[in-house]
Amino acid sequence: MRLVLLGLRMSVGSGRGGLLRAGLMSSGAALGVLLVLACLAAVSVTRAQDERARDRSPVYAADDSGYSTDTDGGSRYTDRPVTAGATRLIEIDDAIGHLPLRRIAIGGATPATELPPGLARFPAPGEIVVSPALAELIRTDARARERFPQPIVGTIGRAGLIAPNELRAYVGVAAxxxxxxxxRALEGFGGALRYGRGDEMTDPDVFTPGRYAAGAFTLFVLVPFGVFLATCARLSATTRDRRIASLRLLGVSxxxxxxxxxxxxxxxxGAGALLGAVLFSVLAPLSTGWPIGRLQWFxxxxxxxxxxxxxxxxxxVAFAVAVGVLAGRSARLDPLGVRRGAPASRPSPWRLLPLVGGLAGATAAGRGGALPTDARGWLMLGSVLVTGLGLALALPVLSYAVAGLVQRLPVxxxxxxxxxxxxxxxPGVAPRLVASLTVAIYVAGLGSLGIALVASDQDLLGRAEQTSDVLLQVPNPTPTLMADLRATxxxxxxxxxxxxxxxGGAEANGVLGDCAELLAMYxxxxxxxxxxxQVYWMEFSYGPGGREPDRAGDLRLADGTLLPTPAATLTATPRFNVGISAPVFVTRQVPAVAGFEPETLSFDVxxxxRAAVERAARxxxxxxxxxxxxxxxxxYRGVDTNFMVLFLVCGLIVTFVLGVGSFAAAAVDRTIERRRDNATLIVVGTRPAVVAAGEAGxxxxxxxxxLxxxxxxxxxxxxGFAALLKVDAGFVVDRVAPVLWLAGAALLTxxxxxxxxAYVTQRVTAESLRRP
Structure with missing residues (x-):
């Protein structure tokens, strides 16, 4: 118990310097615990969102083959037929600007139809029930108001929403x-997550990217937090080691x-960790509607x-204690060396191997054309990780070597x-001070490159510039809707x-259309x-879709109608990522095809x-x-480009904040700890300005x-990435150039x-000269 009380005395009873150290360490632990708990809360958020999304996901009746969909996404056989006139619904995705919107059209609902969570009743034809966020948007935004001219007869409750900012509407239509x-007929709700075009099982409609965010934010938070906490655990390391050494010399085992x-x-x-837990408990209940980009939560x-x-x-607490105990091992085993202030041993040159190996691996991955592409990619990934580790390990060696060169300068x-x-x-003290900031700059540089890659940077990925036009599809539209779209x-x-x-008697395919339609697509x-x-032969730049027919002989429709001889050959390049490979293009104005009705209709817009896309959607x-x-x-929806950019930016900000916080805590503590040594130099006649400059240097x-x-x-x-992606290195340098400015800002900070x-703590007092 006496030893425990002595430890308590040393933690809070060491004067202003000890209190400052305790405050810095507690603040670091509190900040880290708060961030870690926030990451764990993200898992809880996504789990709750997933459950609500499943509860509202529709379950459809069996189709004509007798199969229906289980709630887990599997299939089972049932002999229940689809009832004519049953309740049916379709879930349709839309967007207002970049805000995702889901519209659920439902027809044939009766009082006996099961209601989804959050709804008091289904809307009748010509009515809508909307989420609170959409109701507000309809009130304030003409784009939403024009999409939903129907009267609002209800609001979706929280049980039917993923997040408070979700835009969702149930629209009543005729059966x-x-x-x-x-x-297929609607049986109820609580099925597998899906987009609701029949039973097409595609991407889930829940915000499952939060699962990825939780794991990835852990990487961004736990690693720098570990460095931050380790730095805080070794604040005033020299002073504390001397105290431990003094206890050993007094007979303590x-x-x-x-x-x-x-x-x-x-x-x-422990005090700091408890403070972080308390802060989380206070802030979490207040977080409804707090935005992180487009993300919100209840x-x-x-x-x-x-x-x-x-x-x-x-x-x-265990990590901080482990760092403190392991780092103080030398003071416990060799107390006399610590009391004498013996110099530390020269850092081993072997510490340079991870850094050199990582950079060599990155260069080999970029230039190693003989290696398979997958192997080069894995080599690059491993090199990136090893280089980040090598930076922290190599700093003591580099600092020791550069300081030796400085001492050898003639003047x-x-x-x-x-x-x-x-x-x-x-040699290990100062690098420990800057290691976190150095690694943060490295992570920021690679993160900015990753943002450019994830954002499908056209220059970086070497892709040709795409057209500004947007291709949309409308399945089986009514003539009235087509007329409205033509007038848009x-x-x-x-x-x-x-x-x-x-x-020439050989079967082939042709394409029917107007020249304006052809030029819109090619x-x-x-x-x-x-x-x-006219009638034209067609050649497509992406190659034929099969064996080209012999272009000799008559062109005839399936009923034997003779077509005019093709006037010329057109070479077409698709404007979008879709295309056809028919060898013949027949314009609608050719008399032989007057009144021709295709078996299937496919309409594109x-x-x-983007403004035209918005008008068409309305x-x-x-x-x-x-x-x-x-x-x-x-x-913006799901794990798309913008989500990944948002995630990377937030992660880099957290990493950089923890890096700067670690540096600031260590810098302030180091200045306080150096006051005694600086005071000794001033007493023997060294000018305070020189001492301060030496401390800063x-x-x-x-x-x-x-840096x-x-x-x-x-x-x-x-x-290395530029060589691996086979793009101009200048594009890659442009993407990481902002980080070089960030490194400059970090250096000034x-x-x-x-x-x-160092300059404001030069006043010499008796306490400054007192040995601990």
Whole structure:
């Protein structure tokens, strides 16, 4: 018990310096615990969202084959037939700007129809029930108001929503609405997650990306938090080691000294960890509607079980104690060396191997053309990770070597020589100060490159610039809807149905359409043009879809009708990622095809820009709410490019904040701890300005070295990526260039955090000279 009380005394009763150290360490533990609990809460949020999404997902009756869908996504056989006139619904995805919107058209509902969670009743034809966020948007935004001209007769409750900002609407339509023809009867809710076009099992509609966010944020948070906490656990390391050494020289055993060290570190870290848990408990219930990009959640979903919170607090304290005890081992085993202030041993050159190996691996992955592509990719990934580890390991060696070069300069200022001497005396102290910031810069550089890759950067991926037009699809539209879309500014309606024909007696396929429709979907070769009323041979730049027929002989329709001889050959390049490979194009104005009706109709809408896409979406939603408009409507949904960019940016911000926080805590503590040594130099006649400059230089030297090394490593990795992706290295450098500016800003911040405290703490007092 006396040892425990002694540890408590050492943790809170060591004067202002001890209290400052305790405050810094507690703050670090509190911040880390808060972030870790927030990551764990993300798991809770996604689990709750997943459950609500499953509860509202429709279950359909058996189709004509007798199969229906289980709630787990499997199939089972049933002899229940589909009842004519039964309740049917279709879920349709839309977007208002970049906000995803889901419209559920339902027809044939009766009082006996099971209701989804959050609904008091289904809307009748011509009515809608909407989420609160959509109701507000309809009130304030003309784009939403024009999509839903129907009266709002209800609001979806929280049980039927994933998040408070979700845009969702149930739209009542007639039971015989053509848009519901292919839908099977509705049995109830609680089925597998899906997009609701029949039983097509595609992407889930729940925000499952949160699962990926939870795991990935853990990487961004736990690694820098580990560095941060380890830094805080070793604050005032020299002073604490001297105290432990003093206890050993007074007769305290190694085990007893370890107990004192455990108590001293554990009390401070435990107080901070508990503070972080309290902060989370206070902030989490207030978080409804807090946005992280497009993401929001209900506060009650963001919860962590008491057992989980206790585990986080316990692991945090245990980690801090382990770092403190292991780092103080030398003081317990060799107390005399610590009391004498013996210089640390020279860092081993072997510490450079991970850094050198990582950079060599990245270069080999970029230049190693003989290796398979998959092997080069895995080699690059491994090199990136090893290089990040190697930066922290190599800093003591590099700092020791550079400080030695500085000492060998023919004319070295006193303050610079003092800084170099301090670096070589304790080569691991200053690099430990800047390691977290150095690694944060490296992670930020690779993160910016990753953002460019995930965002499908056209220059970086070497892709040709795509057209600004957007291709949309409308399945089986009514003539009225087609007329409305044709009248919509900026849209071109395209229908290119296949035409069975023969070429010299051999069966082939043709395409029927107008020249304007062909030009909306394809680009013709230079000098070529299309004239309505003609027939053309077709060649496609992406290659034929099968054996080309012999272009000799008559062209005839399947009923034997003779077609005109093709006027020319058109070479077509698709404007979109779809295409046909028919060898013949027949314009509708050819008299021989007058009155021809294709067996299947396929309609596309080519929108000139995003504004035209928005106008087309409004027309379809308002005129035919049970008809979906397929294609890229501009909404951000699921694990898409914008989510990944958002995730990477947030992760990098957290990493950088923890890195700067770690550096700031260590810099302030280091200045306080150095006051005694600086006071000794001032007493013997050294000018305070020289002492302050030496103090600042001993921190600035490894900081500059670390940031330069991190920037250089980032560039080497970037050049490796450029060679691996086979793109111009200039594009890659442009993507990581902002990080070089960030490194410069970090250097200036570090200089301020080391220089200012060094200059303002030069007043010599008796306490400054007192040995602990």
């Amino acid at each position: 015989d609405n053509p848009g519901l023809d292919e839908q 190694t085990r007893q000294a370890a107990v004192v060290n455990v108590v001293e570190t554990g009390v401070v870290a 506060a009650s979903d963001a919860s962590v079980a008491p057992g989980g919170m206790a585990l986080v607090v316990g692991v945090t 070295t200022p006193v303050w610079l020589g003092l800084a170099a001497a301090r670096v070589r005396h304790s 500014p900026g849209t071109t309606i395209v229908a290119l149905p296949p035409v069975p024909l023969t070429v 680009r013709l070769a230079a000098g070529q043009s299309c004239v309505d009323g 080519v929108a000139a820009d 027309v379809v939603s308002a005129r035919a709410p049970a008809t979906y408009l397929g294609g890229d409507l501009g909404g 001993s921190g600035a030297l490894p900081l500059a070295l670390g 330069v090394t991190a920037s250089a490593a980032t560039l080497v990795i970037a050049f 570090g200089l301020v955090l080391t220089t200012v405290p």
